[in-house]
Amino acid sequence: MSPMPFKTLIEPFRIHAVEPLKMTTPVERRRAVQAAGYNLFALRSEDVLIDLLTDSGTGAMSRDQWASIQHGDESYAGSPSWFRFLESVQDLFPFRHVIPTHQGRAAERILFTALTGPGQSVPSNTHFDTTRANVEFTGAEAVDLLIPEGHDPTAQHPFKGNMDVDALDRFLAAHTGSVPVVFVTITNNSGGGQPVSLANLRAVRKVCDHHGVPLFLDACRFAENAWLIHEREPGQQDREVRDIVRDMASLVDGMTMSAKKDGMANIGGWLALNDDKLAEQCRNLLILTEGFPTYGGLAGRDLEAIAQGLQEVVQHDYLRYRIRSTGYLGDALVKLGIPIVQPAGGHAVYIDARALLPHIPPLQYPGQALAVALYEAGGIRSCEIGTVMFGRHPDGSEHPAELDLVRLAIPRRTYTQSHIDYVIEVCGKVLAQAGELPGYKIVDEPPVLRHFTARFEPLPFQ
Numbered sequence: 180m181s182p183m184p185f186k187t188l189i190e191p192f193r194i195h196a197v198e199p200l201k202m203t204t205p206v207e208r209r210r211a212v213q214a215a216g217y218n219l220f221a222l223r224s225e226d227v228l229i230d231l232l233t234d235s236g237t238g239a240m241s242r243d244q245w246a247s248i249q250h251g252d253e254s255y256a257g258s259p260s261w262f263r264f265l266e267s268v269q270d271l272f273p274f275r276h277v278i279p280t281h282q283g284r285a286a287e288r289i290l291f292t293a294l295t296g297p298g299q300s301v302p303s304n305t306h307f308d309t310t311r312a313n314v315e316f317t318g319a320e321a322v323d324l325l326i327p328e329g330h331d332p333t334a335q336h337p338f339k340g341n342m343d344v345d346a347l348d349r350f351l352a353a354h355t356g357s358v359p360v361v362f363v364t365i366t367n368n369s370g371g372g373q374p375v376s377l378a379n380l381r382a383v384r385k386v387c388d389h390h391g392v393p394l395f396l397d398a399c400r401f402a403e404n405a406w407l408i409h410e411r412e413p414g415q416q417d418r419e420v421r422d423i424v425r426d427m428a429s430l431v432d433g434m435t436m437s438a439k440k441d442g443m444a445n446i447g448g449w450l451a452l453n454d455d456k457l458a459e460q461c462r463n464l465l466i467l468t469e470g471f472p473t474y475g476g477l478a479g480r481d482l483e484a485i486a487q488g489l490q491e492v493v494q495h496d497y498l499r500y501r502i503r504s505t506g507y508l509g510d511a512l513v514k515l516g517i518p519i520v521q522p523a524g525g526h527a528v529y530i531d532a533r534a535l536l537p538h539i540p541p542l543q544y545p546g547q548a549l550a551v552a553l554y555e556a557g558g559i560r561s562c563e564i565g566t567v568m569f570g571r572h573p574d575g576s577e578h579p580a581e582l583d584l585v586r587l588a589i590p591r592r593t594y595t596q597s598h599i600d601y602v603i604e605v606c607g608k609v610l611a612q613a614g615e616l617p618g619y620k621i622v623d624e625p626p627v628l629r630h631f632t633a634r635f636e637p638l639p640f641q
């Protein structure tokens with residue numbers, strides 16, 4: 180229950196430093212996006228009015244985080260900033276070994292280099308794109324085993340990020356000896372920012388124990404996941420989010436983390452685990468590419484900002500506002516008649532572009548078409564999560580992704596309600612023109628993670 184008796188939920192902070200936004204005209208935006216090859220990653224961010232490309236590292240730090248930066252101690256080894264970071268991480272995730280990295284994918288790269296190789300498989304509820312790429316880069320296979328409701332954008336289920344436990348059990352039985360680790364992503368970013376329940380995590384743990392396979396969390400949005408457990412899972416309503424986070428940690432053998440998400444920092448990450456031998460292997464890899472084990476790829480001041488961010492991210496006032504403000508955007512889009520993944524995710528609202536633009540076939544990238552239209556109409560930058568991101572396979576073939584979504588990711592503590600009201604208005608305008616939007620073709624793409632750098636051209640309208 181909110182301690183406030185009023186309907187209006189306000190941002191639980193006031194503004195301490197401001198960043199100007201540059202207004203642009205539709206003509207300027209059309210020119211900019213054309214020059215960017217219709218890839219929103221290639222825009223100059225100054226040409227973006229409301230940047231919902233990602234919530235990764237784009238949030239506003241607090242006064243106390245900026246103050247902690249002044250305490251940054253840049254000693255090469257064993258600095259006080261490292262110990263503050265370690266204590267703060269272990270307070271929530273009491274793993275024996277904590278290995279700082281410059282961001283989440285570095286933790287993934289190190290772990291999968293140590294653990295996986297050709298002929299092996301890593302099951303997950305849903306792998307995030309960097310996780311999948313890092314698994315596949317070692318020659319192993321990344322397998323998604325999400326509950327059926329998680330595949331249906333309109334299905335109402337409180338924990339659509341849950342793993343399909345029976346499918347996992349069958350998979351592990353059929354792949355004895357070739358699964359070095361099972362992953363659970365909280366919240367499920369690629370599947371609509373949907374949470375995983377404690378009950379599901381317990382059931383996954385049981386199956387992993389039965390087959391003798393370790394279980395790790397991709398814990399990027401652990402606090403949002405814990406808040407959704409606090410709100411939705413029977414018996415959790417009176418519990419502290421901190422304790423729910425500790426429960427999640429107690430059910431797994433380790434974690435990878437991007438501090439650019441629920442670390443509330445602009446950079447950073449870590450790998451944490453209990454296995455001494457594996458930790459030693461990972462530290463050796465860390466030294467090769469990231470740095471000495473007490474700083475990873477980070478400056479002492481970054482470690483301080485994360486340590487402070489972890490104190491703030493589990494505060495109930497913050498999380499209530501965070502989750503409700505994302506839901507506010509989702510509710511408004513539903514009211515306009517825009518199909519979204521239901522319910523709204525913790526950090527983002529995902530528009531079902533394939534449903535909104537049925538005249539554009541998946542291999543003409545309806546998600547890209549919608550993302551470009553939102554930019555041209557109102558300067559909003561979003562992110563395609565669909566066939567552009569997932570359609571190209573390691574064998575070179577191209578297939579439609581399961582869904583063609585456009586993610587409106589909300590940076591933490593950055594935009595106010597009036598910014599979001601503007602986003603809603605722009606979405607309404609694009610909805611009115613939806614039938615006239617063109618599909619796209621790719622004219623240039625790299626061999627992996629093509630969505631970051633591919634170039635597109637609009638197709639003639641059919």
Ligand SMILES: *Cc1c(COP(=O)(O)O)cnc(C)c1O
Nearest residue numbers: 282283284307309368399437439
């Ligand atoms: C962002 C993210 C990552 C990768 O983290 P980076 O800090 O961007 O390298 C991994 N998994 C999930 C679920 C993410 O959202």
